[in-house]
Amino acid sequence: MTDPSASLSFFARFWLAWLCFWRCLVSREFAQAVLPTSRAYDAGQLKELPSGDTQAPPPVKTPVVPAPVAPAPLPPEREHASALSLLAMLQREGRFLDFVQENVAAFPDADVGAAARIVHEGCRKVVHQYLTLQPVLPQGEGDKVTVPPGFDAQRIRLTGNVAGEPPYGGTLRHHGWVTTEVKFPTVSSAMEPRVLAPAEVELA
Structure with missing residues (x-):
């Protein structure tokens, strides 16, 4: 392999070293420009050119990886949409919310029992349709x-x-209860989960 310094005489190299020495002392920019080449030469990474000169390898560009963006937290009504949809189904099939919101203390036991039978039938239908239970x-x-x-x-x-x-x-x-299977339907993002039962208006 050809000596990289063969094209320069000893006095030429001495003069170049003298100039570089003083320029590195008085010029921060010149020193910063020379430093990568000096480190590459010490590491044996300089490539030999046909003329015998050497050059530093091109800098390796490190790809910039964007930081992951955390998803925005869901609002409470979306986070608990499944539970709200279950309440809506209990209301639709068994008038569950109407029953628990009513002050039944003022009604006779016979009326409460008749209402409870309707609520029980509808709520039982919802539970058996969407949940599998066992003791x-x-x-x-x-x-x-x-x-x-x-x-x-x-x-x-x-x-x-x-x-x-x-x-x-x-x-x-x-004997307790444990759920072995849940079959809730997917709640559409177009629906407002907080509306458990729409108001009903009868037109004349």
């Missing part, structure tokens, strides 16, 4: 059950005289 414990209410060590406190709630460590023996007062 947490398979035993019947009133049966004796054993609560094992390491039981799930979200599935089994202990009442009464709770003392000591499991296993516990007790009486099942309610």
